[in-house]
Amino acid sequence: MPNPELITMNDGHSIPQIGLGVFQMSNDEAHASTLAALEAGYRHIDTAAGYRNEQGVGAAIRESGIPRDEVFVTTKLQNGSHARRDARAAIEQSLEALGMDHVDLYLIHWPQPSQGRYTEAWESLIDFRSEGLVTSIGVSNFLPDHLDTVVDETGIVPVLNQIELHPTFQPHDLINHCSDLDVVVESWSPLGAAQDLDHPEIVRIAESIGATPAQVIIAWHLHRGFVVIPKSRTPERIVSNFAALDVRLNSEQLELIDGLDTGVRIGGDPAVL
Template sequence: MTFRSETSAVPSHVLNDGNAIPTLGFGVFQIADAEAFDAVTTALETGYRSIDTAAIYGNEVEVGRAIREFGLPREEVYLTTKLWNSEQGYDSTLRAFDASMKRLGMDYLDLYLIHWPVARAGRFVDTFRAFQELKSQGRIRSIGVSNFNRDHLERVIAETGETPVVNQIELHPHLAQAELRAFHAEHGIATEAWSPLGQGAGLKDPVVVDIAGETGRTPAQVIIRWHLQLGNVVIPKSVTPSRIRENFDVFSFELTADQMQRIDGLDQGNRIGPDPAVFTAGLDV
C-alpha cells in the first residue's frame, strides 16, 4: 500500500485557556536519544507540527535539536515535555523546568505536564502551583497533567483555582476511559491519548482488521481515526519512516457510526501501563 502525506494542516483543538493544540502529534516515548533526531525530522517533514517528549525519556536534547535545525518558525511547532516524579515540589519543579529548557534549547514551552500524580508523595498540587508561576512568567503557554484520575484532577482544580488544559492518559480501544473522558468534557479538559495503538495489540484485533478491510486503510489508521472522531488528541509514535507517514494519513476518510460502535465495544478496561492510583516510580515514598 502507498501512503500519501496530507498537505492540509492538522486540525486543532482549542484548550480551556484559549490556546490551541494540534489533534495529531508525534510521540517519542521509548525512542533513544540517538534515534530521536531522525524520527522527529521525519515527522516534521511529513507534516506533524506537535512533538511530545518528557524529561524521563532521555531524548530532549535531540528532540530540541531536530526542531531547531528543521528551520520552521518556533511558533509553528507545538512542543510538550513533562516533569518527572522525582522533581515534584515547588522549588524542584522550577529547577527541573530550567533543566528541560536547556536540554531542548528553547525559550518557551507550549505545554508542560506533570507526568504522574504520585499522590502518596503529596506534591502534585505544589507542583502545579509552580507551573502556574512559570506560565505567569510567559515561559509556558499552557499547563496540564498526565495520568491523573478524577480525584487527582478535582484536588488540583479545588486547591489551585485552575483547571489543567490537558490530561494525557493511556487510552486505546481496549482501555477507552469513557468515565474519565466524560469528566474531562464536563470540565473543559482535553483528553490526550498515549499508547493510542495499545502498543500494537489493537492492530491485531479482528474487529479493527475487518474495519481496515472495509475502509481500505491500515489497522493503525483506523484506530487513530477512531481517536480523532472521539475528540481525543492523539500522539502515535514510531521510528519507521513509512509508519510515521502512515499514521499521519488519517484526515481523508471517516469511520461510520457503526464502525465507531464496533471499536467502542472492544473496551475491556485493560491497562498496558501502570495504574496511576499506585504508581510511585522515581520517588522514595
C-alpha cells in the first residue's frame, strides 16, 4: 500500500497530499466512501458544511477504528456565514455534525466579494484557531486580490487555498501568487469533473505507462506539488486513485499535460460569486 506524502504548511503542520473529496454525496454515500478510503490507506478527508454530509464523514472515521489524530479532516465555512456571529454558529454546527472537538483544517469556502465580509470571516477563523477549535486555517476559491486583502488586513497568511485546478484549467497567475505567499495549493475537481479523462493526450499517456487516465491526472497534480482530493463513490476507483501515488511521469509527459490548459472553468468564477 503506497504512503501519501505529507506537505508542510506555513504554520508548521502537515497535510497528506492526497485525500478523498465528498462533494455532492449524501450522508450515506459519504459514510461508505470515507470508510472505503480509510481502508485503502487515505488519511485525509475533505468535506464542507455546504455538502451536508459531515455527519456521515464523522461517523465513518469513528467506525474505522483509526485514531482521530491519524486522520486529517477538512471542512469549510458555508456561504452566508461570514459575519462573526454566524461563523461562530457554523463552526459549532460542523463540529457537532462531525462528532469532533476540532478539525485539522478549516477553510472559508468562497470569498463572496459581493457580500464584502470575507475578511471578517477570516478574523473569525483566526479566533477559532487560537481557541483550539481548528488546527490550521485556510481559504478556498480565493483569487490573488482576496488573498492580499486578508493578509494586508490581518497579517495572517492562509496555509492553503483550495481552487479549481485540473489539466484543462490551470490558473497560473493564482498558483504563482500562492507560491509567493507560501500558501499550499489544493486542487478541487482535479479530474475536470471527469471531462479531462477522455482527453487524447491523457489517454495516450495512460496507455503508454499502463495506468488509468485518472491515475495519470492525479500523478500530475502530485508531481506539481498540489494537494489533490479526487472524489469517487466506487470502492474500486477509490483504491485505484490512491495507487496514483506510485505512478511516475517523465518530464515530457508532465509538459504535455501542462500544455492542455484552455482557461475554461467548470465551476463558478470567484470574482463574481
